[in-house]
Amino acid sequence: MSFNYSNLFPYPNIYRGTPVLAQRLTVSSSPLQLAAFADTTNMIVLDVQDADVMVTFDGSDPSSSNGHRLYSGSHFTWSRATATA
Secondary structure, three states: OEEEEEEOOOOOOEEOOEEOOOEEEEOOOOOOOOOOOOOOOOEEEEEEEOOOEEEOOOOOOOEOOEOEEEOOOOEEEEEHHHHHO
């Protein structure tokens, strides 16, 4: 399973003329937490590819029976607070 996320605001992948790198994550069976965001990141775009992904926002570990399912082929726009959770 894999998905991409990148900065959306203030400009897609550009801040003050400097490229902001997108991060590509490969999800295995163990929980994964998104890396720290740039201080200018307010929102992210999340693109789910290959397989469904389970996420939680309460600090618990996601599993097949715990969390919210993000379906493969879908995309989301999350606030920084949501992505951090």
